[in-house]
Amino acid sequence: MVLDGQDPQAVRRAAEALAHGELVGMPTETVYGLAARADQDAAVAKIFAAKGRPSDHPLIVHVLDESAARVFAQDVPDVAHRLIQAFWPGPLTLIVRRAPGMAAAAAGGQDSVGLRCPSHPVARALLAQCRELGVEGLAAPSANRFGRVSPTLAQHVADEFDPGLLVLDGGACDVGIESTIVDCSRGRPVLLRPGVLTPEQIEAAAGVPLQAPDAQAPRASGTLAAHYAPRAVVRLMSTEALRAALKVQPSAADGKIGTDAVTTSPAAAGEAARPSGLAVYSRTALDVGDALYRPMPAQARAAARQLFAVLRELDAEGASEIWVETPPDEAAWDGVRDRLSRAAAAFVPR
Numbered sequence: 001m002v003l004d005g006q007d008p009q010a011v012r013r014a015a016e017a018l019a020h021g022e023l024v025g026m027p028t029e030t031v032y033g034l035a036a037r038a039d040q041d042a043a044v045a046k047i048f049a050a051k052g053r054p055s056d057h058p059l060i061v062h063v064l065d066e067s068a069a070r071v072f073a074q075d076v077p078d079v080a081h082r083l084i085q086a087f088w089p090g091p092l093t094l095i096v097r098r099a100p101g102m103a104a105a106a107a108g109g110q111d112s113v114g115l116r117c118p119s120h121p122v123a124r125a126l127l128a129q130c131r132e133l134g135v136e137g138l139a140a141p142s143a144n145r146f147g148r149v150s151p152t153l154a155q156h157v158a159d160e161f162d163p164g165l166l167v168l169d170g171g172a173c174d175v176g177i178e179s180t181i182v183d184c185s186r187g188r189p190v191l192l193r194p195g196v197l198t199p200e201q202i203e204a205a206a207g208v209p210l211q212a213p214d215a216q217a218p219r220a221s222g223t224l225a226a227h228y229a230p231r232a233v234v235r236l237m238s239t240e241a242l243r244a245a246l247k248v249q250p251s252a253a254d255g256k257i258g259t260d261a262v263t264t265s266p267a268a269a270g271e272a273a274r275p276s277g278l279a280v281y282s283r284t285a286l287d288v289g290d291a292l293y294r295p296m297p298a299q300a301r302a303a304a305r306q307l308f309a310v311l312r313e314l315d316a317e318g319a320s321e322i323w324v325e326t327p328p329d330e331a332a333w334d335g336v337r338d339r340l341s342r343a344a345a346a347f348v349p350r
Helices: 009-018 041-051 066-072 078-087 119-131 154-160 199-205 239-246 266-270 300-316 331-345
Strands: 002-004 022-027 032-039 060-063 092-097 114-118 138-139 165-169 178-184 189-191 232-239 278-282 291-294 320-324
Touching: 002 009, 002 154, 009 022, 009 032, 009 119, 009 165, 022 119, 022 154, 032 041, 060 066, 060 119, 066 078, 066 114, 078 092, 078 199, 119 138, 154 165, 154 178, 178 199, 178 266, 199 331, 232 239, 239 278, 239 320, 278 300, 291 300, 300 331
Parallel strands: 002 165, 022 165, 060 114, 092 178, 232 320, 278 291, 278 320
Antiparallel strands: 022 032, 032 138, 060 138, 092 114, 178 189
């Protein structure tokens, strides 16, 4: 049930449903989320059930402002406060120590919790209405089946779940990939998941260098090796490997490409056969023959904005494999490269 997010009555209806422990599809600037009140474990359990998500895989709690964040946090370290001042509202999730007795289910049983303040006006209107009803935070992972492509349109959410799910339509998501996640729970900040914010931006605001994740890092949303996968097989290739593989004729046997095509070697890629139902997504203009083709924007932010929508579109058009040109090895592309790498990791050669 898709409702207009610009309609105050629709927002109020959604807030009341959340206050009563129901699920709601909500827009954010990153992707659409499947929301439940974070302070009610029974409500949060409905998210895990609807998504088919393991209950120990933590969710992000969305809040209206820093005062709401402090409801769920045992403390907000100085470095986290500086990042809040710089990037909230916006696409940054901060992991801090969790307040005892708060959002245990949303945190996946950990003593830390991920908090984010979204900038999308419909999300903010919904959080403000929830506050009036005594709800200070919404657990809201991406509104899709676990491990699959995140939604960036209200219709994507409606297509994933029961028709009775209330979804607020806030238009296309402006950012298009999930938030950057920084762990602030153990001293110096640690980058756990890249997004559209670059490490340089984060370090400038934090005033200290980012650290690499270690074995003690808390579990964080969207960091499994295989994630964000469409039904089609995703293969990342260098420009040279992609160009070489496209010159090969379709296989007369079974239409399947050999696993060597994922390498960056043009020779290795050239040994493989093009599959039927091939789609290509690249920044480079290529002769793709009769394959489906979508151009990847040259700018990282634009590529992030359309990434999940393109993967969903190619799935809908019946692509069996999606060959993707590997994004540049530049900080601005880290978030897009991360999502594509995890999407490609979902395929296990047999």
